[in-house]
Structures are given as structure tokens and as C-alpha cells.
Amino acid sequence: MRDSRWCAWVTEAEAKDLYETYAVPAPGAPLFQAATANFNPWTEAKVDTENPDRGPLLVISGEKDHTVPWAIANASYKRQAKNPGITEITELPGRGHSLIIDSGWREVATTALDFVRRFV
DSSP: OOOGGGSTTSOHHHHHHHHHHHOOOOOSHHHHHHHTTTTOTTOTTOOOTTOTTOOOEEEEEETTOSSSOHHHHHHHHHHHTTSSSOEEEEEETTOOSOTTTSTTHHHHHHHHHHHHHTTO
16 A cells, blocks of 8 residues: 655646556766766756746745755755846745646645746
């Protein structure tokens, strides 16, 4: 039996539906490139965090995201916060990794839209 505390933010039925609808078998190369980007100066996953021309950036994290937990999202935020562009971070309570595809997507959309409206 699956431990429900790992998926408390969506029902078992919704989790199964999301998996069947969105899971795509793919090579692991992009994940490994991203994971080793700090050690490989020639990686395709390198991000130019000092680009002064980038627009405002909002990092959105789910409180219960075990795939990209707060520590990782916050580390990305801190790295981008050195950029002269506007950089913000927010954590959505009770939300997991499927932020934009599960039944709570409207909260994410509202959060992002409110952020964009401040700069348009």
C-alpha cells in the first residue's frame, strides 16, 4: 500500500490520471545534464544568471514538492537574485510537484498572473 503522506495534495485517482495523461518515457540525459551542470562548464543546461536583459522572474515552489523541494527552488532563487532584474520566490502551501497540471492549477495561474500584472 502506498504511503498517503507523499501524495496528500492530490487524490489517488487524480494522481493516476495525471500519470496516464502526462507521463512521457524519455531519456535521462537532460536530467543528468541539469544535475551535473555545476560541475560541467560545457553543459547544455547552463543558465546565464547574470543576463541583464532577462525579464522579471518568479520562482514558484510547492510546499510538498519532493521532486524539486524548497531547498532547491530557494537555491535557484538566490542564484538568480544576484541578477539586476526583478527576482521573487513564493511557496504554495499544500502543493506538490504537479503545480500546473493538477486540480489546483488555478492557484498557480493566479499567483503568476498577479506577478506579471505588477510589471505590465
